[in-house]
Amino acid sequence: MKQFLTQFNKEFRANFNGFSAYIIIAAYYILSLFSALYLGDYFLRESEIMNAYFIMQPVILTLVIPATTMRTWADEAKSGTLELLLTQPIGYFKLVLAKFFAAYAFFFLMAAMSLFLFFVSDKLSILDTGLTLSGYAGLLLCGALFTAAGCLVSALSRNNILSYIAAIFVLFFLTQVEFTSAGSGIYVFSLRGLNFEDNYKAFLSGILTWSNLAYFIIGTCICLWLNTAAVECKRDVSTAGKKQFAALTFLMAAVFACSALSAGFFFNRQFDFTDEKKFTLSDEDTAFLKVLDKRINITLYEAGSKRMEANSGYAVYAEFAEKILKLIERQSNGAVRIETVMVEPFSQLEHRLTRDDHIWFEEDKFGQKTFMAAELSDNEGNRLIIPYFGNLRQNLLETDLIRTIRRFGQPQKRIAVAASKEDMEEMLAFRGILDEFYDVQYLEEKPVFIPNEYATAIIINPTQLSTETLLAMEQYVLNGGSLIIFSEPKLTGKSSGQPIISFLKNFGIIPIAEETISYISDNMETEAGAAEASHPATNKNIRSVLFNGAGSIDLKNADGYQTLPVLKFTDKTIAALSSGKYFSNYLNFAVQDRHIEPASLKEGKVIFIYDSDLLKDYLYVSEESKGFNFYQIIPAADNLLFLLRLVDYAANGDIERHLSYRHYALNKSSIGNAILANINKYYEDEISQLENNINLYKQRRDNFYDVLNMQGYASIRNIGDIGSIEQNIDENETRLYKIKSEIAQDYQTMIMGVTILLILAVPAILLVILGLGTFFFAKYKQKKIRRLADAAKTS
Structure with a gap:
């Protein structure tokens, strides 16, 4: 040695x-x-x-x-x-x-x-x-x-x-x-x-x-x-x-x-060895894949030119997706077969995917397309295209794939939706969810008949309901149907909302219209657990459902049915479930030529969510979307998961409750964004003030124009006031533009400073320290050699 x-x-x-x-x-x-x-x-x-x-x-x-x-x-x-x-x-x-x-x-x-x-x-x-x-x-x-x-x-x-x-x-x-x-x-x-x-x-x-x-x-x-x-x-x-x-x-x-x-x-x-175990499937997903009894082929289509850029964000995410897919293939013991195809630019395959299969893509000025999509197929001829397979939902990738595998080849359940045209236009993301996984029939806003063939019926913001509509809803439940009602306190508090309150009381659900609750948060991790789920419609994976102006609900049990809270905030019930058998409350309004059930033939369900904003406030579609595909929907909270589980439960499904969302709240911010956020802190108050001033002046200007349109003429004083307002708007917008330019310049300066510090200053300091250490060590060795030489001479 x-x-x-x-x-x-x-x-x-x-x-x-x-x-x-x-x-x-x-x-x-x-x-x-x-x-x-x-x-x-x-x-x-x-x-x-x-x-x-x-x-x-x-x-x-x-x-x-x-x-x-x-x-x-x-x-x-x-x-x-x-x-x-x-x-x-x-x-x-x-x-x-x-x-x-x-x-x-x-x-x-x-x-x-x-x-x-x-x-x-x-x-x-x-x-x-x-x-x-x-x-x-x-x-x-x-x-x-x-x-x-x-x-x-x-x-x-x-x-x-x-x-x-x-x-x-x-x-x-x-x-x-x-x-x-x-x-x-x-x-x-x-x-x-x-x-x-x-x-x-x-x-x-x-x-x-x-x-x-x-x-x-x-x-x-x-x-x-x-x-x-x-x-x-x-x-x-x-x-x-x-x-x-x-x-x-x-x-x-x-x-x-x-x-x-x-x-x-x-x-x-x-x-x-990752902290979040990103490449370890959940126990539920592993158990499901091991007993999977059908053969499924998954083909991942990647833009070949982008994939070759080894360190690009596209390539990093593509590697992540490939690893998850390979892991699913290994755990399924061959039941799921994975193939990755690099699609060459301007090829026939690219044309088929972008034109015939309508996958989502971005196109640059040279005509090069960036996309990532997947195709599922089996031996029975079933075929499914996932048109968007991007990194917006990276932390949900495992869940999305397992959900798709579970649903693949199964017939879609039929559900009915009744809502106004205005409400549906504000709920595009919710429509995307339903259209992706169910065979949806959109009924008239106030249906007078709901067939029992629907697995569930969803009623959104019901107001001024006729007894015929209330009877149709009740008969659907008495025949074993599952009814989901979304409503706003401001609607039920009016006289037009009283019929729906009376309808719900027959099922043990009593809305309280005087009180509203808001819970809004952007931090999933610190606010985890604020919303409590206490029914199988949701589970422990639902961390935080965000709502705005929700109403509170009282519950009442009776012989034949029971009521349970589905979503709670502190001691307030926001959503409730009533299940069991009921008696009709609208027999006197029955039409003569129509058969009416006086009592339940089967157990039915009524789920009431006292905040229809859950469907629109925190679900939105990416700005670049060219459609409303489920995989393009970006959830700002667990509202997406809550709604998926709720509809699946109401439709007697058995898919969503088995899915895991372990990595849902793992979004991180890049170092560049962290630097930019620190810079923005110094300007945020001034930016907010300037934006408020601009909006205020623009509102005043619009009010002046409205008055002028009513008068039909403009006085010199009016013209002077409008000119002063326009000048104030220009001054504030100019200052806002300068601040944003300063932020961009400060960001570039900070990036350059960090770069210079890391590339030049640090190695210089470390090399000086290393050189000094080597120099003093050499001096020490020389002195030691001299002492040994002197000792040898004296001896």
């Missing part, structure tokens, strides 16, 4: 004999930070922020590590000291390890400089600790493999420059070779275990298998073993010795391939 440490110290100190070590460290750091900030979208990433640094490391290390390993053996051979070194009382393998660890320690020192970026990122955002540690583990293992390969190449050369170029070639070949890129199944998965990119990116995703570790560890060990064999061949320069080394090299390559394949085949259990 002493001989090993002596050789290690000698090799490590040799790195700092000149300025080359400092130049290499500075070059590595600047390249790494520049690639992270500008090529890795560091300021734009909302998650996996440190991956902006890790993603480009293989390319950078391919250029840097050969510069640190080229002299390990080539210098010894060139200077003629190799023969002397091999006669030292140290084994060849120990000698190889000493040189390897000396070079690896130098790499470790370079990689440790990235900790400053880690601390800055942790300060400006919320890092996933498990994912970051997994990324560092991948970086260190990658460095070990590259260092071992570089030492091996150096042992086969006598020239530093030749060693450097050959090592770059070897590492480039290692990182770029790809054995398979398409297909699925355990065999393809095992073959991918030979790809450097797949194994390295497994660490960046935080989901690992034993084969990923085996790839780097076995590869490093084999390179060290071959290095030892190459050193032994230095003493045997005969043709037979060279042939033996060549045969051993091929044998070790075969051993490496077999080991990697075996690890991928036999040890393919995955471990999720």
Whole structure:
């Protein structure tokens, strides 16, 4: 061990004999930070922020590590000291390890400089600790493999420059070779275990298998073993010795391939090291997939040109989606088959998807389209297109896929909706939900008959209802139907709303029109639990349902039926369920030629939600939407989940209550947005004041124009007042524009400042500290040598 440490110290100190070590460290750091900030979208990433640094490391290390390993053996051979070194009382393998660890320690020192970026990122955002540690583990293992390969190449050369170029070639070949890129199944998965990119990116995703570790560890060990064999061949320069080394090299390559394949085949259990367990399916989803008894093919269509931009937001999300899909494929034991198709620009397939299948896409000025869509099919001829598969719903991706798989191939249940045209226009997102998953029949606003064939009927803001409509609603429930009513307190409080109050009282639901409640929040995590769900229509995954001006409900139980709160805020019931059997309250208003049930034939349900704003206030469609597809709907709260579960429960469904929303509230903000938010804090009061002034002046101007239109003429005073108002509007708008320009300029300055700090100031400080440390350590060693020399002379 002493001989090993002596050789290690000698090799490590040799790195700092000149300025080359400092130049290499500075070059590595600047390249790494520049690639992270500008090529890795560091300021734009909302998650996996440190991956902006890790993603480009293989390319950078391919250029840097050969510069640190080229002299390990080539210098010894060139200077003629190799023969002397091999006669030292140290084994060849120990000698190889000493040189390897000396070079690896130098790499470790370079990689440790990235900790400053880690601390800055942790300060400006919320890092996933498990994912970051997994990324560092991948970086260190990658460095070990590259260092071992570089030492091996150096042992086969006598020239530093030749060693450097050959090592770059070897590492480039290692990182770029790809054995398979398409297909699925355990065999393809095992073959991918030979790809450097797949194994390295497994660490960046935080989901690992034993084969990923085996790839780097076995590869490093084999390179060290071959290095030892190459050193032994230095003493045997005969043709037979060279042939033996060549045969051993091929044998070790075969051993490496077999080991990697075996690890991928036999040890393919995955471990999720992310804090949020983003790549671990919920227990409910796993259990469902394991017993799935139908074959489903899922094809993911990606824009090929965008996917090739390795570090773009599109590519990062595409990798995330592919991993989730592969995980579903593995857990289903082959019942779900996944295929990823890169769609070439202007191809026939792109034309079919965008024109015939009507998928959502963006188009630039050159006609290039950006999209991501999925197609589901089975052996029975069923086919379903998910036209929008974008990152707006990234945290709901697992849930959306499992929901689609559960519903695929099943006949859609028929439901009825009765609402005014104005209400439906304000509830586009809710319509998108219903049209996606149900066969919806839109009835007249005040229906006089609701057929029993509908799984559920939804009535929105019922006012001035005739007894015929109330009778139709009641008879639907008495025949075993599920009725959902959304209404506003301001509507039921009027005389026109009294019929619906009387109707609900017959089912034990008593709306209180005098009191309204609002609960509005943008922070899902801090407000979690404020809304309480106490019925199977919802479950623990529903964290916070937001409402505005909701009414309170009293409940009353009676023989034959029971009432339960569905949604509560503190002690106030916002939504209620009544289920059981009832008696008719409208027999006297029956039409003679129509059969009326005096009492329930089956158990029915009445669900009353005392706030129809739940359907429109916090559900909206993305601005770029060209339709109202479910996957384009962005939920601002759990209202979406609440409504989905509510309708599914009312329709006697069994899908929504089994779904998991574990990652629903995991949205993060990018570092760029965090910097912008801090800048906006200094201007928000002035911006708010200016916007209020502009709106006030515009309102005054419109009022003046209304008066002028009524008078039919304009006096000089009126014209002067309007001119003064227009001048005030221009002044406020000019100031607002200047403030926004200042914000943009401050943002660019802050980004530039952070960039300069990270790329230039930090390495300069670290190199000065390292240089001073090396200088004082050298002085200390010189003084120690002098003392030993003086002691030897005196003795």
